[in-house]
Amino acid sequence: xxxxxxxxxxxxxxxxxxxxxxxxxxxxxxxxxxxxxxxxxxxxxxxxxxxxxxxxxxxxxxxxxxxxxxxxxxxxxxxxxxxxxxxxxxxxxxxxxxxxxxxxxxxxxxxxxxxxxxxxxxxxxxxxxxxxxxxxxxxxxxxxxxxxxxxxxxxxxxxxxxxxxxxxxxxxxxxxxxxxxxxxxxxxx
Amino acid sequence: xxxxxxxxxxxxxxxxxxxxxxxxxxxxxxxxxxxxxxxxxxxxxxxxxxxxxxxxxxxxxxxxxxxxxxxxxxxxxxxxxxxxxxxxxxxxxxxxxxxxxxxxxxxxxxxxxxxxxxxxxxxxxxxxxxxxxxxxxxxxxxxxxxxxxxxxxxxxxxxxxxxxxxxxxxxxxxxxxxxxxxxxxxxxxxxxxxxxxxxxxxxxxxxxxxxxxxxxxxxxxxxxxxxxxxxxxxxx
Numbered sequence: 001x002x003x004x005x006x007x008x009x010x011x012x013x014x015x016x017x018x019x020x021x022x023x024x025x026x027x028x029x030x031x032x033x034x035x036x037x038x039x040x041x042x043x044x045x046x047x048x049x050x051x052x053x054x055x056x057x058x059x060x061x062x063x064x065x066x067x068x069x070x071x072x073x074x075x076x077x078x079x080x081x082x083x084x085x086x087x088x089x090x091x092x093x094x095x096x097x098x099x100x101x102x103x104x105x106x107x108x109x110x111x112x113x114x115x116x117x118x119x120x121x122x123x124x125x126x127x128x129x130x131x132x133x134x135x136x137x138x139x140x141x142x143x144x145x146x147x148x149x150x151x152x153x154x155x156x157x158x159x160x161x162x163x164x165x166x167x168x169x170x171x172x173x174x175x176x177x178x179x180x181x182x183x184x185x186x187x188x189x
Numbered sequence: 190x191x192x193x194x195x196x197x198x199x200x201x202x203x204x205x206x207x208x209x210x211x212x213x214x215x216x217x218x219x220x221x222x223x224x225x226x227x228x229x230x231x232x233x234x235x236x237x238x239x240x241x242x243x244x245x246x247x248x249x250x251x252x253x254x255x256x257x258x259x260x261x262x263x264x265x266x267x268x269x270x271x272x273x274x275x276x277x278x279x280x281x282x283x284x285x286x287x288x289x290x291x292x293x294x295x296x297x298x299x300x301x302x303x304x305x306x307x308x309x310x311x312x313x314x315x316x317x318x319x320x321x322x323x324x325x326x327x328x329x330x331x332x333x334x335x336x337x338x339x340x341x342x343x344x345x346x347x348x349x350x351x352x353x354x355x356x357x358x359x360x361x362x363x364x365x366x367x368x369x370x371x372x373x374x375x376x377x378x379x380x381x382x383x384x385x386x387x388x389x390x391x392x393x394x395x396x397x398x399x400x401x402x403x404x405x406x407x408x409x410x411x412x413x414x415x416x417x418x419x420x421x422x423x424x425x
Contacts, residue, residue, distance in 0.1 A: 008199015029268035096267035120296035126325035145372035
């Protein structure tokens with residue numbers, strides 16, 4: 001019986017180790033990427049934010065309707081020229097695929113607009129936008145840095161506000177469209 | 190029958206021995222001294238509270254130990270983001286003065302390998318420092334040491350909490366020396382490539398509420414020749 005017990009111990013150690021090895025501790029849900037090829041090379045991917053339902057945070061000094069409702073923006077004058085928004089972001093199939101932050105600030109006489117897109121299963125994107133708007137209501141920015149899947153890429157992203165014209169009762173007010181165009185870093189060398 | 194019971198008891202004891210071996214494995218020790226604590230370059234220190242209720246906003250899937258704050262903040266319940274948390278918080282300099290705003294996105298990582306003592310979280314920070322510019326910090330964090338030295342003792346406590354002082358580095362990469370990759374965005378940080386490190390000082394932890402008293406710190410090593418941050422920085 002003692003031998004059986006010892007065999008059981010060994011089996012228990014092996015089973016626990018095998019289970020821990022084989023069973024993934026973390027299994028991120030993945031939505032299939034919807035990527036198209038740009039005419040001049042590179043991949044185009046589109047994301048959007050439905051406003052107001054995808055808003056998590058709208059923070060700025062003296063906001064009449066901050067979001068979430070009980071949120072208290074710090075009163076420090078150091079932060080008087082900063083507006084921070086957090087969103088859920090969706091892919092072209094309208095499925096939520098990540099979260100994003102848009103920060104707008106005034107740095108002296110210069111406007112700063114930065115986006116960070118975080119796609120849990122893929123990586124993150126940091127885009128510094130040019131403050132001036134382009135024809136068609138676009139604003140464009142460069143991919144300043146990326147992590148994991150986006151770590152070795154170069155490219156740009158545009159943002160555009162598209163008001164809803166469907167007239168449907170439960171339709172969003174509009175959407176912020178984000179269009180990324182990325183190419184492999186080595187291709188630019 | 191008695192052999193079957195003996196085998197089952199052995200299996201349970203074996204699994205328990207394995208669990209204890211993992212938790213107390215002396216080969217899975219902390220990495221020790223951070224490379225940024227011995228650097229001769231100037232280091233910016235940005236501090237923040239790691240307690241969700243001290244943040245401007247903190248949200249996750251709503252079912253986790255850390256509760257979203259404020260209560261009515263939208264939760265990240267969709268399948269793609271339910272292992273993710275988002276936080277916006279005030280960043281303070283070494284003199285506890287407001288230095289800027291920090292936003293952190295964290296997601297549990299599929300690279301987690303508990304057998305190797307790796308409880309990995311992929312995270313990015315965006316930090317905006319007025320009059321200086323913006324920073325993007327990319328890192329993966331290893332919470333294994335924290336879980337072993339704070340989380341498990343809290344579970345074993347009859348009061349389901351832990352009190353003490355735990356100081357440790359969370360950043361484990363992607364830098365070769367276990368540092369985070371920091372990129373400058375706007376302002377005087379523009380174009381800079383730096384290294385960083387996130388550390389945590391925890392003094393109280395509860396099984397029900399998570400961190401009760403804890404301070405986080407971001408250290409960012411400035412490239413040589415950048416001298417604009419004397420007022421806000423502290424040399425480590």
